[in-house]
Amino acid sequence: MILNMDGSKPIYLQIGEWLEREILNGNFGSDQKIYSQYQLAELFTINPATAAKGLTLLAEENILYKKRGLGMFVSPNAKEIIINKRKNQTLKKLVIEIVMESERLDVSKEELIQMINDVKTGEAGE
Amino acid sequence: MNVIECRGLTKVYGKTKALNHLSFTIEENKITGLIGRNGSGKTTLLKTIAGYLRETSGEIKVFSEKSFNNLMVSANVIYINDQMNFPTALTLREVLNVSAMFYEKWDHELANRLFDYFSFQSTHYYNDLSKGMKSTFNMIVGLCARCALTMFDEPTTGMDAAVRKDFYRALLKDYIAYPRTILLSSHHLEEIEDLLEDILLIKEGREHLHMPIGELKEWAIGIQGLSENVEEWTRNKEVIYSKDIGVNRTYAVVKNNLSEADHQKAKAADLALTQVTSSDVCVYLTSKTKGGIDDVFIKD
Amino acid sequence: MSLSKTSLLDNVKKQFTFKLKAYKQVFISLIFIQLLAVFFSFNGVGMMGSSSESIEIDIQFYSADMVIIFTIIWAFITAILITTTAYKKDDFTFVTNQLSSNLSNMLFLLTGSIVGGITAMLSTSLMKIIMNIFGGLGYISASPSLSEIVIGYSSTILYILLFSGLGYLFGTLVQISKAFAVLIPGVFIGAGILGAGSLGFEWVKGMYQFIFTEPSVLVFVLKVLVIVAMLFTSSIALSNRMEVRE
Numbered sequence: 001m002i003l004n005m006d007g008s009k010p011i012y013l014q015i016g017e018w019l020e021r022e023i024l025n026g027n028f029g030s031d032q033k034i035y036s037q038y039q040l041a042e043l044f045t046i047n048p049a050t051a052a053k054g055l056t057l058l059a060e061e062n063i064l065y066k067k068r069g070l071g072m073f074v075s076p077n078a079k080e081i082i083i084n085k086r087k088n089q090t091l092k093k094l095v096i097e098i099v100m101e102s103e104r105l106d107v108s109k110e111e112l113i114q115m116i117n118d119v120k121t122g123e124a125g126e
Numbered sequence: 127m128n129v130i131e132c133r134g135l136t137k138v139y140g141k142t143k144a145l146n147h148l149s150f151t152i153e154e155n156k157i158t159g160l161i162g163r164n165g166s167g168k169t170t171l172l173k174t175i176a177g178y179l180r181e182t183s184g185e186i187k188v189f190s191e192k193s194f195n196n197l198m199v200s201a202n203v204i205y206i207n208d209q210m211n212f213p214t215a216l217t218l219r220e221v222l223n224v225s226a227m228f229y230e231k232w233d234h235e236l237a238n239r240l241f242d243y244f245s246f247q248s249t250h251y252y253n254d255l256s257k258g259m260k261s262t263f264n265m266i267v268g269l270c271a272r273c274a275l276t277m278f279d280e281p282t283t284g285m286d287a288a289v290r291k292d293f294y295r296a297l298l299k300d301y302i303a304y305p306r307t308i309l310l311s312s313h314h315l316e317e318i319e320d321l322l323e324d325i326l327l328i329k330e331g332r333e334h335l336h337m338p339i340g341e342l343k344e345w346a347i348g349i350q351g352l353s354e355n356v357e358e359w360t361r362n363k364e365v366i367y368s369k370d371i372g373v374n375r376t377y378a379v380v381k382n383n384l385s386e387a388d389h390q391k392a393k394a395a396d397l398a399l400t401q402v403t404s405s406d407v408c409v410y411l412t413s414k415t416k417g418g419i420d421d422v423f424i425k426d
Numbered sequence: 427m428s429l430s431k432t433s434l435l436d437n438v439k440k441q442f443t444f445k446l447k448a449y450k451q452v453f454i455s456l457i458f459i460q461l462l463a464v465f466f467s468f469n470g471v472g473m474m475g476s477s478s479e480s481i482e483i484d485i486q487f488y489s490a491d492m493v494i495i496f497t498i499i500w501a502f503i504t505a506i507l508i509t510t511t512a513y514k515k516d517d518f519t520f521v522t523n524q525l526s527s528n529l530s531n532m533l534f535l536l537t538g539s540i541v542g543g544i545t546a547m548l549s550t551s552l553m554k555i556i557m558n559i560f561g562g563l564g565y566i567s568a569s570p571s572l573s574e575i576v577i578g579y580s581s582t583i584l585y586i587l588l589f590s591g592l593g594y595l596f597g598t599l600v601q602i603s604k605a606f607a608v609l610i611p612g613v614f615i616g617a618g619i620l621g622a623g624s625l626g627f628e629w630v631k632g633m634y635q636f637i638f639t640e641p642s643v644l645v646f647v648l649k650v651l652v653i654v655a656m657l658f659t660s661s662i663a664l665s666n667r668m669e670v671r672e
Contacts (some may be wrong), residue, residue, distance in 0.1 A: 045295055046298075047321055049156075180669055198438060202429050215449065230432075247583060
């Protein structure tokens with residue numbers, strides 16, 4: 001739950017990502033009220049304005065929606081949006097890095113795919 | 127509404143300008159971090175805001191009134207520093223009682239609970255406390271006074287890590303429950319930055335940066351690679367810090383207003399771009415030379 | 427944003443209440459000083475003797491003058507003490523401005539003078555009791571009339587107040603410039619050594635006569651009150667633009 005406070009990533013982004021995880025984990029269903037900026041501020045000992053920025057970010061991506069005077073709620077298709085976003089942005093970036101690193105290390109494409117397969121089967125074996 | 131308004135604020139002691147044409151405004155109910163090196167004028171600024179010191183020239187208004195020697199300002203501002211003077215003849219409990227008498231919004235119940243939590247003894251005297259305990263007691267007074275403008279100048283001096291954590295947590299909880307304008311000065315930016323909304327950076331009595339803390343994280347960017355490439359790339363850019371690392375490699379920090387072309391060029395020259403933490407940005411911006419302490423050891 | 431309101435009067439009251447608590451050591455020192463003075467007084471303040479061939483008479487006078495003088499010195503020093511930075515900073519730790527801090531100091535000095543004056547006069551009674559027990563047969567005490575008592579008490583209080591006013595102004599001047607700490611005593615001691623007449627210090631003597639040789643009680647009271655008011659007003663005027671520094 002504790003944020004990664006190493007200072008490299010803005011806190012509001014980390015708050016956004018943490019909320020996304022909460023939604024993906026199913027801790028918040030669709031149309032359920034999510035934490036207020038003040039609850040988040042207390043939870044992580046951060047400035048409420050920073051917490052609000054994290055919430056606004058998700059609202060802009062339609063993961064959350066605002067009910068005037070009531071607070072922020074989880075959109076019905078929040079999970080979908082998050083998964084798509086992560087696939088297109090986060091995962092893609094990671095793949096690019098993996099490919100670049102494998103090139104630096106002279107790892108062939110086949111070898112790389114094999115490595116991925118190994119990890120996958122290892123997971124299944126557990 | 128603006129709580130503090132400074133325009134061309136200058137304070138001269140003898141021949142030195144402690145504050146040099148400082149201009150800024152602080153808005154209501156924000157937590158602002160006041161950052162600067164020792165001797166940069168932080169304490170002078172806070173004391174001028176509190177109305178203890180008279181400006182040499184320029185203007186300073188707190189709650190729209192001139193701050194110096196102003197009873198209304200005094201009633202609504204509390205200034206806590208590590209050299210607090212509490213009456214020596216009063217016990218700790220009596221100091222709390224006197225504070226309750228003076229500050230209209232004083233929360234006596236909270237004061238008593240904090241007093242017990244930090245294991246203070248009613249019959250003890252302030253001057254007999256250790257440095258850390260003094261700071262803790264100051265913090266109780268500063269929080270419970272609930273002043274519309276609350277200023278903490280190096281509040282955690284001497285506190286151990288656990289108490290510092292407690293302090294930040296207490297400050298935040300009370301701020302959420304009773305929003306007010308807070309000015310927090312500290313050497314430990316990394317400790318307080320999560321609490322802040324804005325940051326005010328002072329260098330040699332001047333305002334250097336005043337922006338939301340989130341922007342400070344993205345304000346600068348670090349770059350490293352072969353020295354000649356870094357040098358080439360940073361030409362026509364404002365370098366705020368640079369350091370030689372390893373063999374023929376350089377790390378430099380520049381302002382983060384890079385164009386797409388800059389990114390392309392960096393990639394082409396095999397330069398790695400990295401984030402710079404807020405506290406590093408502050409250190410680089412407030413240091414007198416680009417190389418910091420390393421420059422002292424360079425012998426030509 | 428709701429701001430706390432405070433009036434000068436209200437704040438002076440609070441500062442005064444605070445000072446009665448915080449400056450309690452001032453009253454403890456008063457008790458010590460007066461007891462010390464009573465002790466010294468038993469040496470007698472004056473002596474008269476006559477003897478013939480067959481009779482020898484020794485008369486020893488005892489009075490509380492010493493206690494009053496000690497109390498005046500106490501008031502003078504106390505007044506200086508509360509103008510010092512440490513005490514000013516105590517005020518400014520809580521809510522105040524210079525005017526309120528000064529006014530409450532003056533109320534405190536007035537209270538101190540009244541308490542000091544009354545206890546100094548009461549020490550006469552203490553001395554009488556002690557003399558009755560240990561003084562032997564030959565002890566005769568004066569029995570003043572009511573009006574004498576009233577005059578005695580009020581003039582004692584006024585003398586003490588006058589010197590606390592002087593101390594306060596002196597202390598305030600020293601806060602403005604440390605040079606006054608040397609200059610002012612220098613002037614007075616110099617005047618004492620060289621004689622008031624020389625060096626144009628006639629006015630010092632004049633002041634002395636103006637206050638201390640006034641035959642009418644009412645005029646005396648008026649004179650002292652006016653002078654005290656002037657001393658305090660000038661202290662306020664001088665310190666109102668002063669900063670609160672380390």
